[in-house]
Amino acid sequence: MPGPRRPAGQTDTGPAAEAPAEWAPTRALGRAVLLTGLLLLAGALLGRVDLVVLAAPFAIGTAYALRRRPVHPPEVAVDAEDTNLVEGGALTGAVTVGNLDEVGYDLVVVRAAVSPWLRIDDVRFAPDGVDADATAAAPAGAGEPTPVRPGRRNPLDRPYALTAPAGTAVDLSLAGESLRWGRHSVGPAVVRAAACDGLLVSQPVIGERRMVAVYPVTEPFDADEAMPRAAGLVGGHRSRRPGEGGELAGVRIFGPGDRLRRIDWRVSLRARQLHVAAMLSDRDAEVVLLLDVLAEAGRSGGIRGSASVLDTCVRSAAAIAEHYLHRGDRVSMLEYGPAARRLRPATGRRQYLTVLEWLLDVRVEQSPFEPYDHVFGPHLLSSNALVVVLTPLVDQRSAAMLARLARSGRIVVAVDTLPASATPPGRAKWSEVAYRLWRLDRENTIGQLREHGVPVVEWAGAGSLDLVLRDVARLASAPRPALR
Incomplete structure (x- = not known):
């Protein structure tokens, strides 16, 4: 069991500060005291014994319920299994509610927040020593507990009610599916408990959220062509x-x-x-994967829906990195954006895991400034590296960056990550015409890049870069005229 959680709103102001009450009376206790007092007062003023006898059950019942009062607030912890979790993989987690007091909780209400990219299909609870599959958590106010049916909205958006006997812990088991890559949260969870036959209620206790790393699914990719320039000492590519x-x-x-x-x-x-x-x-060769994060387009629908620019960029980068790292090449990552994040070149399985962790933090960042100079310094980008640029070619600065890379003498391949299903967000009168004009202008830009020697190819999984790498390898191996 984790350490006790501080009730919501409680702060430390010093050793002599008075701690707020962790248990507060409910309205039921107030009504019982008020009704008992009114009956006793009326019986004394009117001299009626029947009113005193009528008040006796309320007084005795309240005193009997409060004979043993809880001291400690409930504990709550959020846990989730995130070992090698990829898009579309099964997600398991739990919200654990602990009762360290000698008084049992009559009712515990649990409510938790879950990322929309983590779909919860089943919610079940079980006390210590009971199989979680034998019983299911029921929403507050429901009758018999039943498991949550898959395909519905997140069931933890509504409160769940359960009981916690003295000295036990109850696990609210979660089962579902991860829908999209990234770092998603399970929690925070809020818990309130009622004791003494509902006469006392605890302050809200908040359990910290648990971050779950969901790795992008690796799309099939294979490039059979040799690298244009192999500059390492050892490796798997034939050099000249x-x-x-x-x-x-x-x-x-x-x-x-x-x-x-x-x-x-x-x-x-x-x-x-x-x-x-x-x-x-x-x-061996060095492959630099350059991710254009200046603009986003399209709508992400998760692993089974449509893919946005960022989805295609991250998934294709993971596939290309896996392919070349498996062949023994060195792979490095760069972001073309204001943050200019960089991952140093390395090889092996450890580098592949590092690449996946690096890709989880890819975000679209817009900036009015030109990020070229502080991204492509002479010490960051090798002249012999194969630069694969993953870009939607939405921003004009992206096309200018590709042209400058080609003029510098580097081997550059542009991968178009703009989905074909990308449509303008509005439905105005001239939106369709403007969208067609924008598409024509973008095709002209791609044609100009090809005239400058920058091949542009759409990402299509396995074999996407074979024809492009074949032509690039021929140009790299062709004899260069001597300048006199």
């Missing part, structure tokens, strides 16, 4: 430089420094001179 690798480059005459195991004996016996097999080195 000779070295120790698995790709045969040719046969040449033996020279100083060549290893004996590289001698090609067939060619050497035929030419009567030692020859060795020349190999191409296997090197």
Whole structure:
């Protein structure tokens, strides 16, 4: 059980400060005292014994109910299982209400807030030693407890009533589904308890919320083409430089420094001179995933609904990062926006988990300033890196940024993340015409980027970048004319 929670509104003002009462009388207690007093007063003034006898049950019942009063307020804790939780995965959690007092609670009312991207399908409660599936929590004022039917709105928006005997804890078990990536909250939960036959009620006790990390679902992605530039020392890509690798480059005459195991004996016996097999080195590459967070478009419907620009951007970035990290390449992340967040390049499974955590904090941030200079410093972006820009091409600064990257000599590939279902928010008279004109202007911008050597491709899952990387690799391997 967690430590006791401070009732809502309670603050510490010093060691000598008087703590507010944690239990307050209810209206039922006030009515019982008032009715008993009126009957006794009327019986004394009128000299009627029957009124005194009529007041006796109220006085005795109130005194008997208050013979043992609770001292401690109820405790509440919110818990949620967030281990490897992805979009569409099952969510389990619990709201635990504890009673450390020697007096049982006649009624405990629980109400909790849940993120709209976490759908709660089933709510059940069970005391200590009772299976949670054997009983279900009932809303306050309902009759027999029944489980919540899936597909309805969040059931925790309404209060749930249960009982908590002395010295026990009751778990309000939650079961549902995560609908969208991000950091979502379960809670806070508010609990109030009634004791002494409803004559005393506790102050509201608030349990802190629990944040749940939901990772984006990895869309299928595969790129079979080689990297345009492989500049590392080791890796899984064939480079154009000779070295120790698995790709045969040719046969040449033996020279100083060549290893004996590289001698090609067939060619050497035929030419009567030692020859060795020349190999191409296997090197890794650095992939920079640049996320344009200047604008958002479309409406997010979760894992089973429509995807917004941010949804497509995050999910495709996770898929591309997983693919290249699995091949042993170094992957880094950059944000094109006011915050200019950056994740350093690294490789391995640890980097993949770091990328997923980094993507959870991606937010759209609008700014009137140009974020290019403080994002693409010479020490942040390698000249040999493959820069994959995930952008909706809604802001004009995004197109200018792509053009500047291409003019700097870097290998740039733009992935269009604007969903086809994106429509203008309003339904005015000329909204459809304005939207068509905006689409035509955007297509002209994409055409100008392609003329500047920036390939623009729509994200379509597996094989989205194969044709583009093939053309880029040919341009990178083509001989460059010498300047005289």
